[in-house]
Amino acid sequence: xxxxxxxxxxxxxxxxxxxxxxxxxxxxxxxxxxxxxxxxxxxxxxxxxxxxxxxxxxxxxxxxxxxxxxxxxxxxxxxxxxxxxxxxxxxxxxxxxxxxxxxxxxxxxxx
Amino acid sequence: xxxxxxxxxxxxxxxxxxxxxxxxxxxxxxxxxxxxxxxxxxxxxxxxxxxxxxxxxxxxxxxxxxxxxxxxxxxxxxxxxxxxxxxxxxxxxxxxxxxxxxxxxxxxxxxxxx
Numbered sequence: 001x002x003x004x005x006x007x008x009x010x011x012x013x014x015x016x017x018x019x020x021x022x023x024x025x026x027x028x029x030x031x032x033x034x035x036x037x038x039x040x041x042x043x044x045x046x047x048x049x050x051x052x053x054x055x056x057x058x059x060x061x062x063x064x065x066x067x068x069x070x071x072x073x074x075x076x077x078x079x080x081x082x083x084x085x086x087x088x089x090x091x092x093x094x095x096x097x098x099x100x101x102x103x104x105x106x107x108x109x110x111x
Numbered sequence: 112x113x114x115x116x117x118x119x120x121x122x123x124x125x126x127x128x129x130x131x132x133x134x135x136x137x138x139x140x141x142x143x144x145x146x147x148x149x150x151x152x153x154x155x156x157x158x159x160x161x162x163x164x165x166x167x168x169x170x171x172x173x174x175x176x177x178x179x180x181x182x183x184x185x186x187x188x189x190x191x192x193x194x195x196x197x198x199x200x201x202x203x204x205x206x207x208x209x210x211x212x213x214x215x216x217x218x219x220x221x222x223x224x225x
Contacts, residue, residue: 033212042217090154099145102154
């Protein structure tokens with residue numbers, strides 16, 4: 001099993017550009033989430049999904065969109081990148097009764 | 112909503128000593144408290160977790176204690192080794208359904224000196 005796979009690992013964007021961070025899991029987990037990690041801020045929840053077709057906002061959703069068309073995939077879209085979105089992004093998934101498994105992260109820089 | 116506070120932010124110990132990291136939470140309905148270890152350049156990895164119906168849980172050199180009345184929980188690492196050096200995060204949640212999202216503390220950077 002690959003677990004939770006995130007692509008790309010690194011990305012540099014110009015302000016105003018859009019892009020999609022990919023996340024895929026092969027564990028048939030119901031729940032998937034996106035977190036961003038900033039120095040001294042811990043991990044903050046952006047969006048989450050409790051199953052295919054169901055998504056909801058987390059703590060810091062502004063500037064991001066998500067969709068969940070399949071159980072496996074949970075892409076995160078940046079609509080118009082801003083320097084404040086420079087961060088490390090982690091996707092995570094879990095099955096009922098178990099803890100989250102995290103991907104290895106995407107380091108995004110917006111210039 | 113839930114708020115999780117974690118102390119200290121940095122912790123330095125000598126190899127072989129014990130390390131203790133403490134967290135408090137605000138939501139009395141929270142019932143699941145995991146701890147994650149994050150090594151440089153990697154994603155967080157679950158090392159131990161505890162449910163609210165248990166007061167203590169051990170796994171080799173790692174233990175977690177939970178005081179529901181005081182709403183705090185702690186991570187204890189005994190006989191620390193250099194490979195224990197990492198950032199540790201505590202988290203809390205109401206386990207299950209759409210309220211199963213983890214709210215994280217801000218992390219503790221543990222340094223174990225050989």
